[in-house]
Amino acid sequence: MRIFKILNNNAVVVYDGPQEKIVMGKGIAFQKKRNDIVPKHKIEKIFLLRDQSSEKFQQLLSTLPEKHIEVAERIISHAEGYLEAPLNDHIHIALTDHLSFALERLEQGFPIQNKLTNEIKFLYKKEFEVGMWAKGEIKRELGVEVPMDEVAHIALHVHTAKMDTPSMSESLQTATILRDFVEQVEAIAGLTIEDTSINYQRLITHLRFALNRVAEGSNFEPIDEDMLALIRTKYKEAYETSDKVAGYLKEEYGIDFPDSEIAYIALHIQRLLNVN
Template sequence: MRIFRILNNNAIVVIDGPREKIVLGKGIAFQKKNNDIVPKHKIEKVFVLHEQSSEKFQQLLKTLPEAHIELAEQIISYAEGHLEAPLNDHIHIALTDHLSFALERIEQGFSIQNKLTNEIKFLYKKEFEVGLWAKKEIKRKLQVDIPLDEVAHIALHVHTAKMDSPSMNESLQTATILRDFVEQVQQVAGLTIEETSINYQRLITHLRFALNRIQKGNEIEPIDEEMLALIQKKYEKAYLYSSEVIKHLNQEYELNFPPAEVAYIALHIQRLIRSES
């Protein structure tokens, strides 16, 4: 295997059969030139991207700081080990580009904001752990302290790179719906929901599974009529609050929560009401 193109000190392009491949390894191109034999003991990663993606990644490797590229690759390697699953090759572009831009903004004094940090932290716990690991590594290697909002951005990139995971837009929409749901419950019911409380976690978990059922077209088991009547009578306020919140979600996001969900969510709201009394 010979070097076809040197991208930076740690990245080269080789021709293997009919395909170009990108080869990464610390110092793999040090004191090398095109057509030199690739030092096999320095190869850490070899992958093939689609033509347009390959060109984009090669541009990133040539233009971004090598320290940023190296950190992104270490985060990806750690994520695959921590999640015990391979990630889509496109993350080498998406995360590297995002991370470098974020680090530049932080170093220039700009703030990083993410309104969905709490939802991402709850929805994608293991991915958020990857982001926390990245936070420590970035601090250790670059002396840059990224905020938790950036940790959440990294977690979302990792999540959407998992095989068969929803797209970035779908993952963001789920987190947005959950955030809107919590805000609506607080506004309609006049509650303050502690995001570390068990009741918050139960509420979010229930809605997450309900959304998943709706998105997949799975029907929820109908609620017993006697049980429904009991909830409507005993927890009248909670049921009214739930009805209003579900109506908002159905209209705002073109969802179709079944009537039974109003009752189930009313039970969660009742727990929240009880915890504040």
């Protein structure tokens, strides 16, 4: 393969037959020029990106600081190894672009905020662990202290790059619904829910599966009429809270839970009431 275009010291564009490829490796373009042969022993990654994706990636590699690109690529490589799964090639564009912008903001003293950090941490645990690894790597390599809110941003990028997973917008929607649900329960029942508690985790896990059933059009687990009546009377406050929150979800998101699901959620809310 011969160099067609040098993007930076670690990335070049080549033509392999009729295919345009981006080849990356430490120092792969050092003291090289167009038409020079790419040193095979320096090749670390080869990307076959098409159309606008190729142009966007080339633009990023040509304009972003090389240190940002290098750390982003290490995070991606670590994520694929840690998750034992390939990631969509688009992450090389999305995460690199996002991370460089975030690092510039942090270096300039601007805060990074993410209202969904707790939900992302719980929903995507392994991806969040990748984000924590990235936090340490960025500190070690660049001397920048990344906040937990940025760890959550990195985790979400990694999650949505996994094959056969929901898009970024769908993942954010799920996290937003869970956050709104918890906030509504706290407001209606006058609770303060600790996001590290086992009861919080059980509630979020249950609700997550319930949302999946709604999205997939699956049937909900039925409940005996006598049991439903018992929950309504014995755990009146929890059931009324669950019913009100279910009404909120229907109004805001069009999510319609049956009576049986409202009752099951009430049982989780009751556990929270017992603690407070």
